Amino acid sequence: MSVLVTGVAGFIGYHLASRLIDENIEVIGVDNMNGYYSVQLKKDRVKQLQKKRGSFTFYELDISDKNHVDAVFHAHSIDVIYQLAAQAGVRFSIERPDVYIQSNLVGFYNILEASRNHGVKHLIFASSSSVYGDNAKIPYLVSDQTDHPVSLYAATKKANEVLAYSYAHLYEIPTTGLRFFTVYGPWGRPDMAYYKFTEKIMKGEVIDVYNGGDMYRDFTYVDDIVEALYRLKDVVPKPHHKSEKDLMGPDYTIAPYRLYNIGNNRPVNLMEFIRTLERALGKEAKKNFKPMQQGDVYRTWADCSNLYHTIGFEPSTPIQTGIEKFVEWYQRYYNPKTYRSGPEKLPVYYT
Ligand SMILES: NC(=O)c1ccc[n+]([C@@H]2O[C@H](COP(=O)([O-])OP(=O)(O)OC[C@H]3O[C@@H](n4cnc5c(N)ncnc54)[C@H](O)[C@@H]3O)[C@@H](O)[C@H]2O)c1
DSSP states (O other): OEEEEETTTSHHHHHHHHHHHHTTOEEEEEEOOOTTSOHHHHHHHHHHHHHSSSOEEEEEOOTTOHHHHHHHHHHSOOSEEEEOOOOOOTTHHHHOHHHHIIIIIIIHHHHHHHHHHTTOSEEEEEEEGGGGTTOOSSSBOTTSOOOOOSSHHHHHHHHHHHHHHHHHHHHOOOEEEEEEOOEEOTTOOTTSHHHHHHHHHHHTOEEEEEGGGOOEEOOEEHHHHHHHHHHHTTOOOOOOOGGGGGGOBTTBOSSSEEEEEESOSOOEEHHHHHHHHHHHHTSOOEEEEEOOOTTOOSBOOBOOHHHHHHHSOOOOOOHHHHHHHHHHHHHHHTOTTTOOOTTSOOOGGGO
């Protein structure tokens, strides 16, 4: 089996590719190595993948360039696509909407076209809990309404879901979408709160705590995401018969298309989260309480029952365990004695 992972130098793409290579699956990885956050970190992730025994081919390319995407499909016979490449981040989408349109819409469309033209057997793509917007009903069910995104990022993810549906319907491309809920772990994303908090607590700097700490997130450990992605590749959606039309919903459709939530199903209060991080770091945070930010939502909470029903698995890693693993990696990665991370400036506490 040959698998394409887009966004392979990214946080989740790296972990997924690592698992696939370990399972002896041929992995073709693409990434445009953009500078939204540390390019060195992306290079280091790719370097880790290249060091592994197994089949891994990496292309530095932008999925919004149709010719480059086509060239990859002509060079390799691809069975499964994991479409993870995207401009992530809710807040940045308010400052730089153009990047989101280019990567998340044009790039996503190119992947759909490639799936159609090259007979891909299964397209699996990343959506986001942000599609639920300010949904007050909890936990979030896949069938809940998602028509009121509160950021452009969320709007592009919702657009991905409906574009993918239309391709699944028109061209019978088996497609699975997954709405990820706040993913964290080693080799994580420096733009996310848990990473920034760690950096600042270590340096003794003040952390900004939004909405006075009164927020909840369904933090999901990255290994749990990878396990679900790995199992889902073998659960290829089939079309349903038209007579079953009355059963239709976002997670049950006539087209060979399925959509799932993937979260920990245990929302954690922001203050409790900070205390967990403080314990793992052995250091107290200096906190600056601020009002809610534009584009943020109050609470996220995933109902994963249909995912569990499909693959017999749902995330369950406790936040303490996941945070300890993240902190252990962070302290190793930024310590020149245990990991040489190249020319990037190291945080001051290690120099
Ligand atoms: N991490 C989370 O909490 C979370 C939550 C919800 C959804 N998601 C989604 O999961 C996917 C992976 O997220 P992540 O956390 O690993 O983010 P990430 O930013 O670490 O990874 C995305 C990767 O895609 C690459 N990329 C971006 N635009 C590209 C383009 N046009 N062409 C080629 N490569 C491009 C980036 O360089 C990056 O390495 C994304 O689609 C994201 O929207 C993540």
